[in-house]
Amino acid sequence: MKVTADQALVKKINKSLILHTIRMHAPVSRARVSEMTGLNKATVSNLVAELCAQELVTEAGPGESSGGRKPLILHFNATAGSVIGIELRVKQLTAVLCDLDGGVLQEVDCPLAAHDFPYVLEQMKSIISGLIAQAPPSPYGIVGIGVGVPGMVDDGIVLFAPNLGWEMVDLRGILESSFEVPVTIDNEANAGAQGELNFGAARDVRHLLYISAGSGIGSGIIIGGELYKGARGYAGETGHMTIEAQGKPCSCGSRGCWELYASEKTYDNPGLSLPARTTGELVRHAISGQPDVLQHFASIGEYLGIGVTNLINSFNPELIVIGGALSEAEPWLGGPLRRVVAERTLPYHKQQLEITFSRLGSRGTVIGAGFSAVMHFLGNIRVTL
Amino acid sequence: MKVTADQALVKKINKSLILHTIRMHAPVSRARVSEMTGLNKATVSNLVAELCAQELVTEAGPGESSGGRKPLILHFNATAGSVIGIELRVKQLTAVLCDLDGGVLQEVDCPLAAHDFPYVLEQMKSIISGLIAQAPPSPYGIVGIGVGVPGMVDDGIVLFAPNLGWEMVDLRGILESSFEVPVTIDNEANAGAQGELNFGAARDVRHLLYISAGSGIGSGIIIGGELYKGARGYAGETGHMTIEAQGKPCSCGSRGCWELYASEKTYDNPGLSLPARTTGELVRHAISGQPDVLQHFASIGEYLGIGVTNLINSFNPELIVIGGALSEAEPWLGGPLRRVVAERTLPYHKQQLEITFSRLGSRGTVIGAGFSAVMHFLGNIRVTL
DNA sequence: AAACTTTGTTTAACCAATATACAAAGTCGG
DNA sequence: CCGACTTTGTATATTGGTTAAACAAAGTTT
DSSP states (O other): OOOOHHHHHHHHHHHHHHHHHHHHHSSSSSHHHHHHHHHOOOHHHHHHHHHTTTTEEEEEEOOOOOOSSOEEEEEOTTTOOEEEEEEEEEEEEEEEEEEEEOOOOEEEEOOOOOOOOOHHHHHHHHHHHHHHHHHOOOOEEEEEEEESSEEEEEEEEEEEEETTTTEEEHHHHHHHHHHHHHEEEEEEEHHHHHHHHSSTTTTTTTEEEEEEEEEEEEEEEEEEEEOOTTTTTTTTTTOBBBBBTOOOOOOOSSSBTHHHHHHHHGGGOOOOOSSSSHHHHHHHHTTTHHHHHHHHHHHHHHHHHHHHHHHHHHHOOOOOEEEEEEGGGGGHHHHHHHHHHHHSSSSSHHOEOOOOOOOOTTTTHHHHHHHHHHHHHHOEEEEEE | OOEEEHHHHHHHHHHHHHHHHHHHHHEEHHHHHHHHHOOOOHHHHHHHHHHTTTEEEEEEEOOSSSSSSSOEEEEEEEEGOOOEEEEEEESEEEEEEEEEEEEEEEEEEEEOOOHHHHHHHHHHHOOOOOOHOOOOOOOOEEEEEEEEEEEEEETTEEEETTTEEEEEOOOOHHHHHHHHHHHHEEEEHHHHHHHHHSTTTTTTTTSSSEEEOOOOOOOEEEEEEEOOTTTOTTTTTGGGSSSSOOBBBBBTTOOSSSSHHHHHGGGGGOOOOOOOHHHHHHHHHHTTTTTHHHHHHHHHHHHHHHHHHHHHHOOOOOOEEEEEEEGGGHHHHHHHHHHHHHHSSSSHHHOOEEEOSSTTTHHHHHHHHHHHHHHHOOOOOEEEE
């Protein structure tokens, strides 16, 4: 839809600019905000006054003088409200209660005995209710719920989640009518990408590729600092990228899909002599030097590298973050992965590219999901030219 | 850089909105522009008056009444200036003189005997001078030059063009100081994508993938109606995506790259019994039913399908346009390509996705390159929330 | 203690969009 | 053919945001 501009829009843009400047650079004075944004001091003063009245910004008394009047220090008021972040996995539900700055106040886990929608919804509701009850008193209370789901999502609807057997579930609508709070639904990899972007290994990166490698592979794509969701929410389903044209058949109907070679799906091969079938246990065997396990992780690392190379050539990100369950195996995957990428990418890519593993670990996704809810609450408006 | 908002910005946004609304929906009255944009009638009147004074919009007399006063018809003044669009290929330089609406006024071809930079620059300068001399008189004259280059481009600099042997060439700087006119440099596939998006098979598509298949493969990626260039201009180098993990070695240092299986590079295989080594000639043999050629095109079509499937899973575009020299072979490539994509993509993709071949043919790239220059001249400012 | 610095607020001016009224130019029904 | 209605486009006064400039407040430096 076309957006027209008027004075109200001007105010919204500048207020949002000031709020996020304070949020990301606190502690900071009005004068510095004025410098950083380029807005007039008077404008900053007026809008900060409104933000204080809204309790989104607090004044924390005078700071150090640098040769003149002491500045009045401003903080983003992360406790103006709370959000709930949820990660839905095949066998587990994880939820956190966060402040508006990604600080975890409470964390809950809940194993899932099944994954039919009615059962999962029941568990989810009970976890949410529990966290809502524990939320500290605050001006705005619970301002949103963010959910990360292992599947394709468009506009709050879970279009298709193969590992759960869900199809066309209006998760946002259902949760919103249950709790009467704004709900955001994201793909699990997208949530992880948001988490690392804002609170983890990828702060201030403009073009990020987050690879969630676990029971399958999904990617969260950040372009120009923003999540790219594709035409209808299907972007980032990179696990089904072909890397062997005549490779193994996949349940998706294609052949040679990346996730058949570089995810936990590789554990299912009956021909392998692996001592375990979960990443956690395999990591323990790797620590004790089990050769079969070391060999298997090396192979996964190499195949991860092949897929990552393909994505580098398409997206040319500044940074790649590997997350998901397999990131626990970083010590054994990292070397082969980086080696293959170095061998196969175009020379120019090598200069600029960094590859790291998740810094937030398993918390990245829940925090990212919660952050979506925070951004929905705070708003985020910008001008592009 | 942060952009602050003030009244000047408001005016810029609305004026740009009105200009582009007229450009895309002419002939149109002030009243209809007001309806379409949501701007007040008075605002439209004022800004249209300014646009008329700038000669970017013209009033074309009264139109048909629909029960009241006759509307005054407005047109975008495509002849307010001209641009030059250039496509640089390994063996050929193509250039067009266009009006501001992509209408071709003059077209020039020039074979390239070599492709060292000094020689190519000389040819380019002489072609440009020739077209400038032929430009019709207009208020703004030549308002820009747009060039499409077979290589990676960032901020006007050709970072790397393997097929030309160029590296770090400041093409924009050089052309701007020669002709004292704004110059835009784009990757050849990106220019083609822009051409199809604005004047060809992909009008009004929001997420487009343009595949330029010729001597190599490159992709132009349009996200949300805008060109996505990646972190440093390398995005879309999809020809070097691995589709056979242990496949043929490629000059890029990797193995099994897509363009080894699905571009004109396949003609070089000495083991093949092809009667020719250019797409144009092979198409003639295909028309006469040569079995080897039919077989080879079918293979290229299938491999194109594999790579396209990968890109679909990553980008989830609404539309895929196949351009470049190989698009001439559409009758033989289209079937196998669509079949493989149908076999291999996730079920949900099939519902929304369309695959077409270039509608502008070889002109798509030059026109797209010229269009970049037009947009640079007109400006394009929007609000994102 | 006087001069200078830095911070934040007040004041008046400016300017773009808007609602409203209005003028101009048409259609349509009897 | 005339009066009522419609549609288009312009003029006017109002609103409300940013801004420059002056100013007030509270420091530091010499």
